Amino acid sequence: MTTQQRGEETRKRLLDAAQEAFALYGYDGTSVAEICRRAGVTKGAFYHHFPSKQDVFLELLERWLEGVNAQLAALRAQSRTVPQELVSMSETMRRVFEEAGGQLPLFLEFLAKAGQNPQVWQATVAPFRRYHRFFAAMIERGVAEGSLRPLDADAASYLLLAFAVGMLALGLLDPQGTDWGQLTEEGLQMLLQGLERT
Amino acid sequence: MTTQQRGEETRKRLLDAAQEAFALYGYDGTSVAEICRRAGVTKGAFYHHFPSKQDVFLELLERWLEGVNAQLAALRAQSRTVPQELVSMSETMRRVFEEAGGQLPLFLEFLAKAGQNPQVWQATVAPFRRYHRFFAAMIERGVAEGSLRPLDADAASYLLLAFAVGMLALGLLDPQGTDWGQLTEEGLQMLLQGLERT
Numbered sequence: 001m002t003t004q005q006r007g008e009e010t011r012k013r014l015l016d017a018a019q020e021a022f023a024l025y026g027y028d029g030t031s032v033a034e035i036c037r038r039a040g041v042t043k044g045a046f047y048h049h050f051p052s053k054q055d056v057f058l059e060l061l062e063r064w065l066e067g068v069n070a071q072l073a074a075l076r077a078q079s080r081t082v083p084q085e086l087v088s089m090s091e092t093m094r095r096v097f098e099e100a101g102g103q104l105p106l107f108l109e110f111l112a113k114a115g116q117n118p119q120v121w122q123a124t125v126a127p128f129r130r131y132h133r134f135f136a137a138m139i140e141r142g143v144a145e146g147s148l149r150p151l152d153a154d155a156a157s158y159l160l161l162a163f164a165v166g167m168l169a170l171g172l173l174d175p176q177g178t179d180w181g182q183l184t185e186e187g188l189q190m191l192l193q194g195l196e197r198t
Numbered sequence: 199m200t201t202q203q204r205g206e207e208t209r210k211r212l213l214d215a216a217q218e219a220f221a222l223y224g225y226d227g228t229s230v231a232e233i234c235r236r237a238g239v240t241k242g243a244f245y246h247h248f249p250s251k252q253d254v255f256l257e258l259l260e261r262w263l264e265g266v267n268a269q270l271a272a273l274r275a276q277s278r279t280v281p282q283e284l285v286s287m288s289e290t291m292r293r294v295f296e297e298a299g300g301q302l303p304l305f306l307e308f309l310a311k312a313g314q315n316p317q318v319w320q321a322t323v324a325p326f327r328r329y330h331r332f333f334a335a336m337i338e339r340g341v342a343e344g345s346l347r348p349l350d351a352d353a354a355s356y357l358l359l360a361f362a363v364g365m366l367a368l369g370l371l372d373p374q375g376t377d378w379g380q381l382t383e384e385g386l387q388m389l390l391q392g393l394e395r396t
Contacts (some may be wrong), residue, residue, distance in 0.1 A: 024312075061274035105313030112310045115303030116224075125372050152384065158368070158376075163357065166364030170356070174323050178356075187349065187357035194392030 011049045013039040014022070015063065018056045027057065027109040057110050058123050065127055070097060072134075082142030083192050089187055093164065094181035096170050104172035128161070135160045142195075149197045156195060163191060209247045211237040213261065216254045221246035225255065225307040255308050256321050263325055264293060270332075280340030281390050284358070288386055291362065292379035295369050325360070333358045340393075347395045354393060361389060 001009070013034075034047050050056050065188035071092045073084055092153055113193035114120040135157035142148035148156075165190040167187065230251055236242050244280035245308070248254050269290045271284055298305075312318040333355035340346035341359040346354075365385065369378035 015261055024267060039311065054291050095274055105310060107308040108306055108313060112303060112306040115306060125375075128368060128371065129375075151388065155381055155384040156231055156388060158365070158381045159361065159388055162361050162364030162368055162385065165367050166360030166362065167356070170326060170360055173326065175325075177323075183356045186353040187360065190349065190357055190392050192392065194388050194390065 007049075010039075010041055010045055012023075012077075014041060014046060015056065015060060017041075018053075019060055022057070023103070023108055025060035026188075027053075027106055027113065054110075054113070054117070054120055058120065061124075061176075066097075067165060068092065071094050071095065081145060081147040082138055083147050083196055085138070086192060087185070087188060090181065093167065093184045096168065097175075097180050100168070100172060128165070131164075132157050141197075146197060148195050151195060159191070163187065205247075208237075208239055208243055211245060212247060213241075213254065213258060214241060216251075217258055220255070220258075220304055221301070225251075225304055225311065252308075252311070252315070252318055256318065259308075259322075259325075262297075265297075266290065269293065278342060279345040280336055281345050281394055283336070284390060285383070285386060288379065288383035291365065292381045294366065295378050296372075297372060298366070317352075326363070329362075330355050330359050334347075346393050346396060349393060357389070361385065 018030070018035045021034050021038055024030075025034070025154075030053070032043065032046055033158060034054070035056065036043050039046075050059070072089065075088050075092070078085075078088075080088075111124065114124045136153045138147060139151055139153040139156045139160075143150055143153070164184075167180060167184045171184075212233060216228070216233045217233050219236055223229075223232070228251070230241065230244055233251070233254065234241055237244075248257070270287065273286050273290070276283075276286075278286075309322065312322045323343075334351045337346060337349055337351040337354045337358075341348055341351070365378060365382045367373075369382075
C-alpha cells in the first residue's frame with residue numbers, strides 16, 4: 001500500500017467511525033476522541049485529515065449527497081422527456097426517506113450549530129443552491145423540447161425544490177405519519193399538470 | 199387588579215422576557231434565571247406558570263402560530279373561491295418571512311432538543327398535522343364549489359403544505375438569497391394551474 005492509499009484508507013475509516021458515533025450519541029455527544037477510538041486512529045492522524053468535528057460532518061453530508069446525485073445522474077442517462085424524468089425522481093425521494101429515516105435529529109443538531117458559524121452555514125446552504133440550478137436547467141430543457149409550457153425557470157425550479165424540501169422535512173419530522181414516498185409521487189403528478197404543455 | 203389578572207400579566211411578562219432572551223442568547227444560552235431577571239419575577243412565580251424552559255418555548259411557538267391562524271381566518275372571512283383564497287395566502291407567507299427572519303437558528307436549536315424528548319416532539323409536530331387538515335378541508339370545499347378539479351384531498355393537501363414548508367425552510371436558511379415572498383406567489387400560481395378545473 002502506498003502512503004497515499006494508506007491516507008485515503010484512514011480518512012474513510014474516520015468517516016465511517018464518525019457516522020456510527022453520530023448515529024449513536026448525536027453530534028454534541030460525540031467527541032473527536034470517540035471517533036478516533038472507533039477508527040483505531042490517533043488524534044494526530046484525525047487532525048491531519050480534518051480540521052474539526054464540524055468538517056467531518058460536512059464531508060459525511062457531502063458523501064450522502066453524492067449518492068443522491070449519482071442516482072439523479074443515472075435517471076438523466078435514460079434520456080426521456082423532462083416530465084417523465086421528474087416522475088422517476090420520486091423513486092430517488094423514496095430511497096432518501098428510507099436512508100435518512102431517523103437521522104433528522106442529528107441533522108438538526110448540526111444545523112443549529114452551523115447557524116452560529118457563517119462559514120459552515122454557507123457550506124450547508126450551498127447544496128440547496130446547486131439543486132436550484134439543477135432544476136432550473138431541467139425546466140429550460142423541458143421548455144425547449146416542448147414538454148413543458150413556457151415557464152419562468154427560476155420560479156418553477158423553486159417550486160420543485162420547495163416541494164422536495166418540504167416533503168423531506170415533513171417525512172423526517174413524522175416518519176410514521178403516512179407513506180411519504182407515495183405522497184411525493186402523487187403530489188409531483190399534480191404539480192406537473194400545472195407545468196406541462198397541454 | 200384581581201389575582202387572576204395579576205397571574206395573566208405575570209405570564210405575559212415571562213413570555214415577552216423569554217422571547218427577548220432567546221433572540222439574544224439562543225435557546226441553550228438562556229437560563230430560567232435570566233428570563234426571571236428580565237421579567238422582574240421570582241423563580242417560584244416562573245415555575246408556577248411553566249413546568250420548564252421548554253414549555254415557555256412551546257407556548258411562544260403557539261402564540262406565533264395563533265397570529266398566523268388569525269391572518270388565515272381573516273382571509274377566509276372574505277369568502278372567495280378556494281384558488282383566490284390560496285393566492286391571497288401568499289401575503290401571509292410574506293409576513294411570515296418578515297417576522298420569522300433570523301429566528302431559524304433558534305427554532306433549529308429547539309427542534310434539535312425536542313428530538314430528544316418524545317412528548318415535546320409530538321407537540322412540535324402537531325401544528326403540521328393541523329395545517330394538513332386545514333388544507334384538506336379547503337381542497338374539499340374547492341372541489342365541491344367546482345373551482346378545483348376532482349382531487350385526492352389528502353395528497354393535494356400535502357402538496358400545498360410541503361410547498362409552504364419548503365419555501366419557509368429555504369427562505370429562512372438563505373434569507374438574502376432572493377425575494378421569497380414573490381417566489382412563493384409565483385410558485386403557487388403555477389401549482390394551482392395543476393389543481394384548478396380547466
